[in-house]
Amino acid sequence: MRGKSNRKFKRMVNLTWKMILYKPWLSFVDMILWLFIFAYNIVPAIVVKEFFKKLEQSSNIDKDVIFLLAILGVAAITNMVTVYFGGLCYYVRDYYIKGLIKRNMLEGIFKKRGSEALKVSSGEALNHFKDDVEEIMEILGYGDDFIGTAAFTIIAFIIMFNINPMVTLFVFIPTNIVMLIGKKVSKKIGKYRAESRKQTSKISGFIQEIFSSIQGIKITGSEKNMVNQLKILNKQRHKAMLKDITFTEIVNSIYGSTLSIGTSIVLLLCARLITNGEFSVGDFAFFIYCMEYVTDFIQRTGDYITQIKQTDVALDRLEELMGIEKVEDLVNSNEIYLNKEIPDKVIEDFNEEVIEDKFRTLELNGLGYNFNDSENGIKDVNLKIDKGTFTVVTGRIGSGKTTLLKTIIGLLPNHSGEIIWNGEKLSRTDEQMIPPKVAYTGQIPRLFSESLRENITLGESCTDEQIEEAISSAVLEDDVRNMEDGLNTVIGPQGVKLSGGQIQRVAAARMFMKNAELLVLDDISSALDVETENKLWERLFEKKNTTCIVVSNKKVALQRADNIIVMKDGRVERTGTFKELIEECEEFREMALV
Numbered sequence: 093m094r095g096k097s098n099r100k101f102k103r104m105v106n107l108t109w110k111m112i113l114y115k116p117w118l119s120f121v122d123m124i125l126w127l128f129i130f131a132y133n134i135v136p137a138i139v140v141k142e143f144f145k146k147l148e149q150s151s152n153i154d155k156d157v158i159f160l161l162a163i164l165g166v167a168a169i170t171n172m173v174t175v176y177f178g179g180l181c182y183y184v185r186d187y188y189i190k191g192l193i194k195r196n197m198l199e200g201i202f203k204k205r206g207s208e209a210l211k212v213s214s215g216e217a218l219n220h221f222k223d224d225v226e227e228i229m230e231i232l233g234y235g236d237d238f239i240g241t242a243a244f245t246i247i248a249f250i251i252m253f254n255i256n257p258m259v260t261l262f263v264f265i266p267t268n269i270v271m272l273i274g275k276k277v278s279k280k281i282g283k284y285r286a287e288s289r290k291q292t293s294k295i296s297g298f299i300q301e302i303f304s305s306i307q308g309i310k311i312t313g314s315e316k317n318m319v320n321q322l323k324i325l326n327k328q329r330h331k332a333m334l335k336d337i338t339f340t341e342i343v344n345s346i347y348g349s350t351l352s353i354g355t356s357i358v359l360l361l362c363a364r365l366i367t368n369g370e371f372s373v374g375d376f377a378f379f380i381y382c383m384e385y386v387t388d389f390i391q392r393t394g395d396y397i398t399q400i401k402q403t404d405v406a407l408d409r410l411e412e413l414m415g416i417e418k419v420e421d422l423v424n425s426n427e428i429y430l431n432k433e434i435p436d437k438v439i440e441d442f443n444e445e446v447i448e449d450k451f452r453t454l455e456l457n458g459l460g461y462n463f464n465d466s467e468n469g470i471k472d473v474n475l476k477i478d479k480g481t482f483t484v485v486t487g488r489i490g491s492g493k494t495t496l497l498k499t500i501i502g503l504l505p506n507h508s509g510e511i512i513w514n515g516e517k518l519s520r521t522d523e524q525m526i527p528p529k530v531a532y533t534g535q536i537p538r539l540f541s542e543s544l545r546e547n548i549t550l551g552e553s554c555t556d557e558q559i560e561e562a563i564s565s566a567v568l569e570d571d572v573r574n575m576e577d578g579l580n581t582v583i584g585p586q587g588v589k590l591s592g593g594q595i596q597r598v599a600a601a602r603m604f605m606k607n608a609e610l611l612v613l614d615d616i617s618s619a620l621d622v623e624t625e626n627k628l629w630e631r632l633f634e635k636k637n638t639t640c641i642v643v644s645n646k647k648v649a650l651q652r653a654d655n656i657i658v659m660k661d662g663r664v665e666r667t668g669t670f671k672e673l674i675e676e677c678e679e680f681r682e683m684a685l686v
């Protein structure tokens with residue numbers, strides 16, 4: 093238990109320190125300004141004290157009184173100016189650090205294997221990007237306030253103690269009581285905050301799932317069920333939020349009322365002392381003036397303790413989202429290009445392990461991948477694929493075809509075995525098996541709600557001929573001709589305006605644009621009629637030197653294959669040509685002759 097809180101303490105210190113060091117000058121100026129803003133309040137307090145002292149001595153408004161009033165005016169203007177610049181520093185630094193954390197989070201997610209990037213829905217992930225990053229930044233803001241009000245309180249304490257030690261102690265004793273209460277209850281604040289964040293994320297995730305399955309909901313007439321589920325989730329969130337806010341407010345009011353009691357005691361004491369002549373009206377004014385700021389210090393100390401707990405929750409959530417042990421690494425210094433263009437080199441350097449030599453062979457030696465330590469996945473796959481060949485991976489549902497392809501191209505990591513390119517073992521397949529060497533089209537292609545042209549080119553500049561060639565290879569030319577705006581037709585969210593077969597071929601055209609040496613296609617012809625599918629393979633074979641690995645159970649593809657891999661229960665059952673397998677492999681015969 094102690095070890096855990098030690099780790100959390102170290103984590104918070106490291107994180108705060110790293111954030112400060114990311115913009116050291118801005119942080120330094122920000123801290124000095126806020127220290128000054130809070131500590132400077134002692135000036136009007138002293139002026140008020142002197143003002144009342146003067147009035148006690150004489151009721152005439154002489155030039156000393158006017159001088160004191162002038163100082164008050166200057167102090168107010170100085171305060172306004174420093175608050176303006178303090179705010180500016182704070183928000184500029186806030187902008188940079190939030191940008192840095194979000195940049196590093198995005199990099200972390202992009203650097204993960206494609207199929208393992210996010211453990212939560214994208215709606216939930218967006219919540220992490222917004223709320224959790226906000227909570228992390230708050231720690232600096234509350235820290236500024238805490239340090240500033242503490243500085244004021246120390247100066248005020250010294251002056252007050254010199255005036256009257258006993259009254260001073262009555263001001264400061266409640267401070268310590270509140271500190272203790274804050275420490276005791278801060279554990280619960282963290283618990284309630286974690287729960288309310290969790291419930292909020294659940295709702296965002298569910299709404300995002302509803303948006304992405306509108307068709308399915310309509311077809312099955314499940315609108316009412318969806319609304320009911322949303323109501324249930326809302327109720328749970330309502331409960332969690334209510335607990336969170338109520339508890340936080342109760343804690344805050346404890347801080348407030350403890351102080352009010354302390355203040356009343358001081359007022360009673362001062363009244364007696366003034367009557368006895370041991371306390372001047374000026375001293376009394378000074379105490380009352382400072383009391384407000386000391387109260388503020390106590391309130392902000394409480395807020396700071398609460399914020400530390402809330403930031404801890406955000407850090408735990410980010411560690412889980414990113415699958416990292418040191419969340420402080422999210423503040424590792426990096427250029428974020430807020431005011432300038434990102435140089436091409438930065439984007440090019442993103443994948444560091446680029447393969448240089450032209451494709452000749454791909455070998456798989458004992459390749460294996462298991463989903464979440466289960467038996468599901470692939471085991472001990474051995475294969476050799478030569479340049480210019482057409483390899484079809486086939487097998488029953490769940491036999492491991494997709495997993496095999498994803499492991500080859502690095503969307504999933506290989507838990508065992510190795511992948512060898514031209515005799516060289518690959519170290520980071522996810523960074524190496526990419527265009528221009530390898531191009532992949534998944535089983536369920538993802539399209540953007542942009543035009544057909546943009547979906548095919550993905551924003552890269554290319555000639556009309558290149559696009560036409562890719563469209564022709566994907567047997568998409570008739571479809572484009574029949575579309576209202578041709579290539580400029582906007583295809584709607586995830587391509588809702590296209591048929592299943594069209595979506596597959598748009599994704600294929602996008603892949604052909606890359607002119608890759610090795611093409612990997614997962615069941616891309618599943619929604620095509622026989623004629624279109626025949627054309628697709630024919631055009632693919634016309635491309636000299638292209639090597640293909642495709643998942644398919646269709647005869648058209650199987651009969652054209654140089655080599656067929658029959659998968660069963662995650663293992664390679666047999667390999668061979670169509671003819672060989674029909675004669676020798678019962679598993680294949682049962683599937684292919686259906």
Ligand SMILES: Nc1ncnc2c1ncn2[C@@H]1O[C@H](COP(=O)(O)OP(=O)(O)OP(=O)(O)O)[C@@H](O)[C@H]1O
Pocket residue numbers: 463464468469487488489490491492493494495496
């Ligand atoms: N994300 C996942 N988590 C856990 N198990 C999974 C996951 N994805 C697939 N599996 C399991 O791994 C095994 C292989 O799945 P895979 O998708 O590779 O099969 P497939 O042959 O491509 O199936 P299909 O023909 O339906 O596409 C199956 O038992 C499947 O249930």
